[in-house]
Amino acid sequence: MRGTMRRIYNIPIFPKLIITFLIITMPLFTLSLVMNELGKQEVKSQISNSITMNIHYYFISLEKELERIIRTQQQFINDEDLLQLSNSLSIMTDYQRAKAINDLKNKLTTLKDSSAYIKDISLFVTSLNDTISTSSGGEAPRSLEEAEQIAKATYSSGIPITFWQGRLFLNLTYPNNQMKQDKSPLFIQNIEFSMEALTNALNSFPQDGGAIFFNDNWVIANNKYPERLADIRAKIVEPTQQSALFTKQVSVGKENYMVIYEKSMFLQASLLFYFPENIIIGQLKTYGVWFRMLVISSFIIVILFSYGIYLLIHRPLQSLVRRFRSVEGGNLATVLTSNRGDEFGYIINRFERTVLSLKTLIDELYVQKIRLQQSELKQLQMQITPHFLYNSFFILHRLIKHGENETAELVSKNLGDYFHYITRNGLEEVPFEHEVNHVRSYVEIQNIRFSNRIIVEFEPFPESFRGIMIPRLILQPLVENAYEHGLSDIMSEGRLQIRFATDSDRYYFSVEDSGASLTEERMAEMIAKLSLENEIETTGLINIHRRLKLKYGERGGLEMMHSALGGLLVRIYIPNEKENSDVSPINRR
Template identity: 25%
Template structure:
């Protein structure tokens, strides 16, 4: 029955159904995550690349504009000034250049500050907001070491002079190492505050946090940037970046996954980096996944609950009916199936109980009829005299008469008459134990007089002598002990008959020290007396056992075991009747 357990089969089927569902969803979820990551990588990479190209384009325009300053008329007039020029000439030339540079500085995405220095006249023109910057620039020219024709980053210590990207020119070109001999030294400064504003606007339309980075400088970030996170991610960038113009990689920081995209500016040499937490990007997919697992768990819970209800309301009743049917097949016709259900199983149980009850009634009726037939046969057997036993007793009387043993003849005649008077009295099927013991005493006395080698002891409590039990229930046990136990052995034999009483019933133990039985023979004899099959051969012990079981039920019957004295120990056991317990 365990192999066909419906509950286990249902759980197994649910498990088999869930495996492909979970597998397909996991695969689909991974594909979705991969597609989203690729899409974000592509879109964000394109935006990052466009931003860098925009900066490079702007810086290239600024570089061209400052490189062309030397050929403009206003600048040429500024360069031609000499120490002997009048104040009016100096003021007019410087004012014209100043206005032109201010217009140039405001054109484009980023504002620029221009500064021009003419070493011949020592004059300086600058659109820088700081008044002191002119003198600082002149000092840098005199000091030397400026790198012209390349974009550099200038990190200032003075709060009035912001950090900036700087591009410088020298005319003529061949004197860039000796700026004192130059006609013109100029520079253009792109304030990083404007780049910060660009990064802030870029961040507003992006899921990540962009910033500009160079390994030797502090990063340029948006106004709302998370500097702590940026500083934590920079070592990962240095470790994973490749020498390419644009790239992407995934990094883990504090149990959180980040997608890091970067693009290198050809003009400045700086990297534009954008990092974005994958958890934020994949929130819709993660939410969908969580809802899937929650729904799947709920479905699984409902399925298990449904399977359990099916098991309890179908499998358990079927199992109860199955076990009851097995007991019925083994001959237990008293089995009943209890159920309070009012469904199909309740009706089925009711019909099974009715069928079992009818079978039990039919079996009991048939068994009673067979028992009556056996009792009739027993009455017929009791009415017949055992010729062999009678012949032996008559020969004993003849021999004792021949030798003049008158007392022995008288004793044998009296006991033999009492014995046959009891066995042939078939009107009543029950008798007092006292009468049954008297019969046993006569029978053993007759056998002892005939063989003169049988000793016996009978100890029955007085409280048991008036108990009622079927007639001839002990004599077959004693006869079996003499014929199969004492007679085959050499020398004298002993037979003991004892009575025991308890709260639940009574016992009569008949024990001999005869030849006994082997374990195999004893096992066959036990099977023979317990069998319900009809036997062709006569078996007095089986008849005793069946009569006790039918009359008293329960644990009543005849049990056989090896005797400690070497023979056989037979125990007649019957349950006390309600009237006897009181």
């Protein structure tokens, strides 16, 4: 048994993966041949689109048909026979009158026969005080009062279709302003729609479903699924206010309905068609069963696949990851051995050889590298100290020569403090406040030198900075650079600002001057020098930047940018390593 397991472990990973995939994906291949959810959704979408197009075609056809009837009705205003009967009845002979009435009736009959939606057409002529109708029955408006009632219903809320006493009409009153002036018009024509024909049209849809043709005053329905109509109309109130055409799925009780809605702005009426969603799904319900089986099978397959990957790949990979983390933590002594003959065994063994080689190199080079860095730090620090000495003695000489003893005493005191700080010990790090006091001594001396030319704004030292350890002699060169390069040529009203700030992970010390404006090219050149790791120049701002990078890596350094005062803003940043610090975010300038 142990020999068999060893042979399995020695098989390469690729054949293992192929065999595992073939074993666990065969059920998935079988189920995928039966059906998939995409086919179901496509068929459902095609059926739904077909029904929507049929409904839309019917509604457009109805709208065009009624528009044709209305245009034909409007042509009667210019009919010669109607104008003679309305205006010249008194001078017409009996023959002419009878002929004009027959011709009008034939024209009305022709219009009625042109459309299945027209039930009857009646024409009340005021001069005749009688109605000409295509029907011999008594349903047509026979008197002026009935015709005027239909006309008044049209003016109130029935344009273009008028609802009157449970019937639908197209009304034409001429002249149409006579009704508003309470005068009898010359004639009133009413075309009555056939409610039966409209209902049959709603029943003629190829899909079995409920349909209503309606507006705010009337409703024509085919009376299919009437028990659901009220609930469906209540659930589409908001969509009908936003769109004149839409298809929407609505849930009523435990059943889903597909609703198709379209509104005609010309007819001021809407068509609503609805049917149970199960009708269009039909045999597609079986797809749901197969889909659930596919989901369950896929879940089982994923579990088996995951377990197979765990056995074949994850366990050795997990051991290798733990070893990587151990090396990252600095533990190079622990050894991970493997007897596997596959690719993982090769990787683990070669990794251990690399770790051993790395440990040997570290042992040989670590001390040498640390000493080299310390030596470079010392060398960089020593280059800072002589720079200020020359100008200081010159200032002191001038004061003594002119007899300004008190000022000379102040200069000598600050000069003593300044050089005492530089030479008192060889510590590489000092408290932040000591560095700031050193900068103040330097500024006091320079204030005497530039007393009438430069105004210095030195912010008080923040308490949150107290106790922070930083490299020695990194702040004063920033101020010195501002005096020597930014403000040296300023004859009056020069400004120098020294500020402190913090954010969540850094401390900032900034020096800002009002010296001559820097061009974009010069600023880009200065910033580029800071980014050069092998820059030969090791004085001034580059000196400070390299020291901070050696000390803190990417967490510390120096930034340069244009100052709001017109000159240069130089800012040192060092990491904030205090625990539970509570400082306000820096106000970036």
